[in-house]
Amino acid sequence: MNVLAMPMHRFIDHRGKLVKPLPEWADLMTLKGFYCDMVLTRTYDNKAVALQRTGKLGTYPSHLGSEAIGIAIGRALKKSDVFIPYYRDLPALWARGIGMEKNLQYWGGDERGSDFSPDEERCRDLPFCVPIATQCTHAVGVAAALKIQGNHNVALVTCGDGATSKGDFLESLNCAGAWNIPLVFVINNNQWAISVPRAIQCGAELLSDKAKGAGIEGITVDGNDVVAMFDIVTMSLDHARKGKGATLIEAVSYRLSDHTTADDASRYRSEDELQQAWEFEPIKRLKTFLIEQGAWSEQDDISWQAHCKEVIETVVDHYLSMTPQAPESAFDFLYEQLSEDLLSQRDLIINKAMRMQGGNHG
Amino acid sequence: MAEVTLLDAINMALHYEMAHDQNVVVLGEDVGDNGGVFRATVGLKEKYGCKRVIDSPLAEALIGGVTVGMATQGLRPVAEFQFQGFVFPAMEHLVCHAARMRNRTRGRLTCPAVFRAPFGGGIHAPEHHSESVEALFAHIPGISVVIPSSPQRAYGLLLAAIRSNDPIMFFEPKRIYRTVKSTVIDNGEALPLNTCFTLRKGRDLTLVTWGACVVESLQAAQTLSELGIEAEVIDLATIKPIDMASIIKSLEKTGRLLVVHEACKTCGVGAEIIARISEQAMCLLKAPPRRVTGTDTIMPYYKNEDYFMIQEDDIVDAAKMLVEGWK
Numbered sequence A: 001m002n003v004l005a006m007p008m009h010r011f012i013d014h015r016g017k018l019v020k021p022l023p024e025w026a027d028l029m030t031l032k033g034f035y036c037d038m039v040l041t042r043t044y045d046n047k048a049v050a051l052q053r054t055g056k057l058g059t060y061p062s063h064l065g066s067e068a069i070g071i072a073i074g075r076a077l078k079k080s081d082v083f084i085p086y087y088r089d090l091p092a093l094w095a096r097g098i099g100m101e102k103n104l105q106y107w108g109g110d111e112r113g114s115d116f117s118p119d120e121e122r123c124r125d126l127p128f129c130v131p132i133a134t135q136c137t138h139a140v141g142v143a144a145a146l147k148i149q150g151n152h153n154v155a156l157v158t159c160g161d162g163a164t165s166k167g168d169f170l171e172s173l174n175c176a177g178a179w180n181i182p183l184v185f186v187i188n189n190n191q192w193a194i195s196v197p198r199a200i201q202c203g204a205e206l207l208s209d210k211a212k213g214a215g216i217e218g219i220t221v222d223g224n225d226v227v228a229m230f231d232i233v234t235m236s237l238d239h240a241r242k243g244k245g246a247t248l249i250e251a252v253s254y255r256l257s258d259h260t261t262a263d264d265a266s267r268y269r270s271e272d273e274l275q276q277a278w279e280f281e282p283i284k285r286l287k288t289f290l291i292e293q294g295a296w297s298e299q300d301d302i303s304w305q306a307h308c309k310e311v312i313e314t315v316v317d318h319y320l321s322m323t324p325q326a327p328e329s330a331f332d333f334l335y336e337q338l339s340e341d342l343l344s345q346r347d348l349i350i351n352k353a354m355r356m357q358g359g360n361h362g
Numbered sequence B: 001m002a003e004v005t006l007l008d009a010i011n012m013a014l015h016y017e018m019a020h021d022q023n024v025v026v027l028g029e030d031v032g033d034n035g036g037v038f039r040a041t042v043g044l045k046e047k048y049g050c051k052r053v054i055d056s057p058l059a060e061a062l063i064g065g066v067t068v069g070m071a072t073q074g075l076r077p078v079a080e081f082q083f084q085g086f087v088f089p090a091m092e093h094l095v096c097h098a099a100r101m102r103n104r105t106r107g108r109l110t111c112p113a114v115f116r117a118p119f120g121g122g123i124h125a126p127e128h129h130s131e132s133v134e135a136l137f138a139h140i141p142g143i144s145v146v147i148p149s150s151p152q153r154a155y156g157l158l159l160a161a162i163r164s165n166d167p168i169m170f171f172e173p174k175r176i177y178r179t180v181k182s183t184v185i186d187n188g189e190a191l192p193l194n195t196c197f198t199l200r201k202g203r204d205l206t207l208v209t210w211g212a213c214v215v216e217s218l219q220a221a222q223t224l225s226e227l228g229i230e231a232e233v234i235d236l237a238t239i240k241p242i243d244m245a246s247i248i249k250s251l252e253k254t255g256r257l258l259v260v261h262e263a264c265k266t267c268g269v270g271a272e273i274i275a276r277i278s279e280q281a282m283c284l285l286k287a288p289p290r291r292v293t294g295t296d297t298i299m300p301y302y303k304n305e306d307y308f309m310i311q312e313d314d315i316v317d318a319a320k321m322l323v324e325g326w327k
């Protein structure tokens, strides 16, 4: 059976049909807002891939297909909660208020992309984490701190399906259960960890089953249904906020892109499987649903897409016109104070950069 | 004979040894159908099947531990880490187990494993993809560290590493994976794991380097030669054990030592080489030895990476100071 069609927590199926009544919060205005957000982040994603192809961005991990997961998370979190993202989380960060320029800077090879302050309120969020699954242990620390501080804030951490094989993930889950901390884990189960399919990661049928051993709630959700995602993330955050502990959410989705722009998924993944996955993607189903409800039209869609393109062009222009990061900045945040030795190494780099930029070498 | 890349040479050595020794197995993330993220293991799974070419779950500590376990049972596992920056989860298995198995069991069990990882910067990769931490491993008793810098040496040294009865960290300079090409004779001949390679003869200074920096060092030697300074260029190749005898022999001729490495300066392998020279051959020196190294910083993201990579003129300048400043 196609995993994307499996029975799981879901309101709107891939044909845009309701499989159960919508939750109370889900009025059409709200859903339209979700839809617009998802289209905007997809427009961004397409543009980012194009920028990479033309040498204006470094290696980039597309989030194509996981818009519903990110938008639900970004919208469900309160400002005062702490988000611990992984590298495919642009939609969530954006929905949380972090400018897309930051993401372009980050993947454009500029450290300032992880600086969410001072113009952002949410500067307690952690930056992207490249070593797989290590962010889960940080999230346990964050959640424990929130509990100690007693302010009813919650930590939410994301990771991929591959990450659930790592000790860091399992140790974090275990500890979250033992300590009863306000933490929500969201697995973006997009079926692949580079070339390794979900089945090779572990023998469990559901990744949410891993919660059992840790003594916490585990639930599998249709990660392509933004309604189900928002519903479960909100409930889990509430659960944690009330002191009832952690939840593991497995969001079942599909990576419609290559792993990153450095990858070629056609080496290991069949075109048939990909085409089938496109039938289940998150944006089309919500659009069909909204149109059937009379809340959206093809004309609205055309205008919105055009608007998104404009917004993204502005973001990109802004990114491209930023002053370059100073080469010596690699030293400037390394320690509170630099030793004499490091100061002279810093001078060395300043001189070297001047030499390389000037092209003169005597 | 066609020229091949360093990456092809790694692949050729793996093919050769898997064909000739049933005990050789390859494991790691994406090493099967995908042939590894850099394609070093391409074609192995098709040829030797999924029992000998194993796609592991995404778990480096597991890869480290499983490799140790396999090696104790007579297999010769060759584990791939996707990048040197991701070896750290497996550190405990490398340091506490692979390195100690022979000693701990008084020789009853050994750990004939190879741990491969691409390393170094210069390919505009994301964070944690540009580390050069060979010194960290060289510090650990019980493991050896090998870094090839040409296709032929990659082929011969990898064969030697697989055949070694002790654990070897085999670090591949990914910046020159595809840019350095030469012919490789695929005859199964291994190279020694205790000898450095003199790539260029010279009388004025001894330039010791390894990995991708060999490229800039040879270019610098050429430029220096045009200025009348002849550098002897040595590719260290085996970082541990260090072949000091060859370096000292070269210094007997040149009297001047320049070490070039991409890794951070503090406690780098350059410091070790210079310390040994001051212990063993101080009197040969006509000038204080010099280092051209990376800075003691975290490798910046790619926009500023080039400023932190060693350029040919960094080496030329240092060599000129060494020779002309101390005439």
Ligand SMILES: Cc1ncc(C[n+]2csc(CCOP(=O)(O)OP(=O)(O)O)c2C)c(N)n1
Residues within 6 Å of the ligand: A088, A130, A131, A132, A159, A160, A161, A162, A163, A164, A188, A190, A192, A193, A194, A255, A259, B029, B058, B060, B082, B086, B089
């Ligand atoms: C510790 C570690 N090992 C290996 C890598 C290289 N790597 C980057 S992404 C990735 C696959 C991750 O798959 P998954 O967790 O399923 O997330 P996805 O990328 O599919 O969203 C790997 C192996 C890494 N970043 N960190």
